Amino acid sequence: MGYKYLLVISLFAFLLSCGTGRVDEKNHMPQQKPEKAGKAVITIGVVAPITGQTATFGKSTREGVILAFEQIENKITLDGKEYKINVVFADDQGSPEAAVSAYNKLITHDKVLAIIGTVQSNCSLAGAPLAQKHKVPMISTASTNPKVTQTGDFIFRACFIDPFQGKVMAKYAIENLKLKTAAVIFDNANDYSKGLAEVFKKTYEELGGKVVSYQPFPGEDKTKDFSPLLTQIKSAKPELIFAPCYYQAAAQIAIQAKKLGLAVPILGGDGFDSPKLVEVGQKDVEGLTFSNHYSKDTPSTQVKQFVADYEKKFNSTPDALAVLSYDASKILIDALKRAGKPDSEAIKKALTETKDLEVVSGKITFDAERNPIKSAAILQIKNGKQVYITTVNP
Amino acid sequence: MKKNEKMVWLAIGVSFTILYILKYGFQGFLQQLVNGLQLGSLYALIALGYTMVYGIIKLINFAHGDLFMFGAYISAFVGAYLAGRGLIGLAFIPAMLLSMIVTAVLGMSIEKVAYKPLRNKPRLSVLITALGVSLFLENFFALPAEKVFFPFNKIVFGPNMLSFPKLIDDRIFNFAGISISMVKSIDFFVAILLMIILELIVKKTRIGKAMRAVSFNREAAYLMGIDVNFIIMVTFGIGTSLASAAGTLYALTFCCLDNPFMGIWPGMKAFIAAVLGGIGNIPGAMLGGFLMGIIETYASSINPQLGDVSAFSLLIIVLIFKPAGLMGKFEIEKV
Numbered sequence: 001m002g003y004k005y006l007l008v009i010s011l012f013a014f015l016l017s018c019g020t021g022r023v024d025e026k027n028h029m030p031q032q033k034p035e036k037a038g039k040a041v042i043t044i045g046v047v048a049p050i051t052g053q054t055a056t057f058g059k060s061t062r063e064g065v066i067l068a069f070e071q072i073e074n075k076i077t078l079d080g081k082e083y084k085i086n087v088v089f090a091d092d093q094g095s096p097e098a099a100v101s102a103y104n105k106l107i108t109h110d111k112v113l114a115i116i117g118t119v120q121s122n123c124s125l126a127g128a129p130l131a132q133k134h135k136v137p138m139i140s141t142a143s144t145n146p147k148v149t150q151t152g153d154f155i156f157r158a159c160f161i162d163p164f165q166g167k168v169m170a171k172y173a174i175e176n177l178k179l180k181t182a183a184v185i186f187d188n189a190n191d192y193s194k195g196l197a198e199v200f201k202k203t204y205e206e207l208g209g210k211v212v213s214y215q216p217f218p219g220e221d222k223t224k225d226f227s228p229l230l231t232q233i234k235s236a237k238p239e240l241i242f243a244p245c246y247y248q249a250a251a252q253i254a255i256q257a258k259k260l261g262l263a264v265p266i267l268g269g270d271g272f273d274s275p276k277l278v279e280v281g282q283k284d285v286e287g288l289t290f291s292n293h294y295s296k297d298t299p300s301t302q303v304k305q306f307v308a309d310y311e312k313k314f315n316s317t318p319d320a321l322a323v324l325s326y327d328a329s330k331i332l333i334d335a336l337k338r339a340g341k342p343d344s345e346a347i348k349k350a351l352t353e354t355k356d357l358e359v360v361s362g363k364i365t366f367d368a369e370r371n372p373i374k375s376a377a378i379l380q381i382k383n384g385k386q387v388y389i390t391t392v393n394p
Numbered sequence: 395m396k397k398n399e400k401m402v403w404l405a406i407g408v409s410f411t412i413l414y415i416l417k418y419g420f421q422g423f424l425q426q427l428v429n430g431l432q433l434g435s436l437y438a439l440i441a442l443g444y445t446m447v448y449g450i451i452k453l454i455n456f457a458h459g460d461l462f463m464f465g466a467y468i469s470a471f472v473g474a475y476l477a478g479r480g481l482i483g484l485a486f487i488p489a490m491l492l493s494m495i496v497t498a499v500l501g502m503s504i505e506k507v508a509y510k511p512l513r514n515k516p517r518l519s520v521l522i523t524a525l526g527v528s529l530f531l532e533n534f535f536a537l538p539a540e541k542v543f544f545p546f547n548k549i550v551f552g553p554n555m556l557s558f559p560k561l562i563d564d565r566i567f568n569f570a571g572i573s574i575s576m577v578k579s580i581d582f583f584v585a586i587l588l589m590i591i592l593e594l595i596v597k598k599t600r601i602g603k604a605m606r607a608v609s610f611n612r613e614a615a616y617l618m619g620i621d622v623n624f625i626i627m628v629t630f631g632i633g634t635s636l637a638s639a640a641g642t643l644y645a646l647t648f649c650c651l652d653n654p655f656m657g658i659w660p661g662m663k664a665f666i667a668a669v670l671g672g673i674g675n676i677p678g679a680m681l682g683g684f685l686m687g688i689i690e691t692y693a694s695s696i697n698p699q700l701g702d703v704s705a706f707s708l709l710i711i712v713l714i715f716k717p718a719g720l721m722g723k724f725e726i727e728k729v
Binding site: 221222 | 422650
């Protein structure tokens with residue numbers, strides 16, 4: 001019988017050994033420690049998908065935030081008083097359920113002053129009502145669904161919105177590529193994907209194109225085999241496919257389209273922006289074209305400076321998610337300075353008044369629905385790299 | 395009476411086929427059939443493991459889908475190692491064989507640690523244990539490496555997506571407007587080959603004979619001098635190695651491993667396929683797997699939302715008319 005007790009004890013030892021470390025431990029952020037008396041602390045929360053199907057989004061977001069706050073040495077002087085800035089990360093795992101608990105943890109346990117995040121629209125939509133209810137200003141980094149900021153006056157974002165991305169790609173397809181028939185395949189369980197597909201269809205048809213096949217699929221986690229849908233699309237003979245999904249599904253669609261001998265251009269949105277797209281799809285994702293928030297090849301000094309700093313610190317090229325989280329942090333820092341005190345109402349007011357703030361992805365001015373007005377870059381995968389094609393203005 | 399029933403089912407099948415061809419054309423119909431056979435071959439391979447284990451100890455091994463996942467990861471690691479040394483093309487065969495062996499060892503140790511001590515306890519206890527093993531495997535391998543201490547941080551896979559090395563340069567063959575991809579045909583033919591080998595093992599070898607005997611009557615087999623524990627372990631080994639082969643083929647086709655939870659859905663569908671064909675029955679599992687793949691493909695081509703629904707409704711319909719599954723009536727060879 002002895003081995004049974006041994007088994008139980010070793011199981012407990014194992015359980016105790018995991019899950020104790022917070023994600024920040026191994027990284028560059030200082031841990032939350034008891035501060036010396038007299039020095040005030042501002043706690044900023046960051047929500048991102050650090051694990052899960054969209055984990056590369058979380059990694060970039062995290063690095064962008066770290067870089068932005070390190071450049072001001074994690075402290076800020078408001079009204080003559082110096083505050084230390086403490087950044088706390090929470091993982092939404094790319095799922096709305098986990099997002100709710102991440103927001104809850106930051107708001108009730110860590111008592112954050114403001115929240116940066118989160119990336120995916122479905123998660124931001126789940127978390128935003130909590131931020132609004134507790135009056136915590138929130139700046140979503142990359143949630144492009146229009147409904148996110150409509151939640152309330154405390155919710156802002158650092159990126160453009162779906163209608164704009166859908167419009168840009170429809171325009172690009174008709175005006176630059178001159179292709180008049182399209183198939184749309186999108187994730188019906190995802191607000192981001194659905195939003196882009198609807199706007200693309202509307203704009204494309206207004207501009208004289210024809211959507212010959214409109215295929216929703218039920219969730220990226222459940223759909224792995226796209227061949228039934230792609231076979232249907234193939235028989236409708238479109239000249240291009242618009243697939244506004246995240247990188248994982250996008251890679252699958254590209255791979256499986258090749259397997260069915262379906263060789264038409266595939267267009268998409270900023271969800272394609274991940275090194276995993278090329279890693280998984282390899283040769284099959286060549287030629288995928290998508291709209292994005294920025295390109296490192298954009299001719300601008302702000303971009304060059306940022307890319308240099310980022311490469312120096314993290315030894316990799318920043319993607320759009322890193323830029324947006326960096327920009328969101330900059331917007332927040334700017335608003336803090338103008339607010340002059342760590343008070344959520346004052347920060348909200350300062351955020352609303354943000355005007356012509358120069359950040360990496362463009363000049364930021366918020367409109368009445370707290371969306372920034374800025375331009376989009378069109379990128380294409382060539383030889384496994386993202387190549388800048390053109391910039392489209394609103 | 396029996397003949398009439400068969401005619402009714404045949405008529406329903408034929409009329410669905412005709413309606414489908416009228417709506418989507420003959421080419422679309424054939425292409426979807428090819429898609430369905432490929433998906434079905436994977437389901438059939440996984441379903442075989444469910445059915446073998448059930449046949450021999452009346453246990454639904456819920457951890458089977460996770461062994462499928464484990465097999466896929468192992469072959470991804472071996473495949474990446476081989477691809478790193480410039481070995482591509484047929485390198486998927488050693489990767490698959492090695493992953494089959496490693497997964498079989500894991501399957502047999504699970505049987506030894508978790509199921510064997512409960513062999514003579516109420517069947518419900520083993521069932522719950524199987525659920526527990528499934529949850530453990532999923533969540534253990536999903537732990538991020540930096541969060542666990544030394545011996546474990548080398549084994550866990552982590553929660554993030556992994557790409558599967560492109561071991562085969564895919565080629566597309568076109569026949570009369572139907573595209574057949576080489577990788578997908580490999581899926582199909584490897585699955586068929588493994589099924590033939592399994593059939594030979596069960597029918598022609600001493601171990602196969604012993605398996606059938608244990609499945610038929612465990613006590614009697616024991617009295618006849620068959621090493622029952624050994625035979626049960628071998629059955630687990632064969633079943634899990636088939637799941638691992640399915641995992642390798644799945645990863646080869648889709649080029650990526652989502653996360654250690656990836657076995658849940660294929661496992662669930664294959665379980666349904668096994669029940670559909672009559673659980674405990676080997677040809678039944680094959681039939682159920684192919685039927686499942688084909689019907690799911692047609693259903694999701696009509697409406698993508700119908701894919702999963704069709705699987706479960708099919709199960710309900712079949713169980714209403716044939717409670718023992720499609721081939722469950724002939725209880726001649728249960729393994």
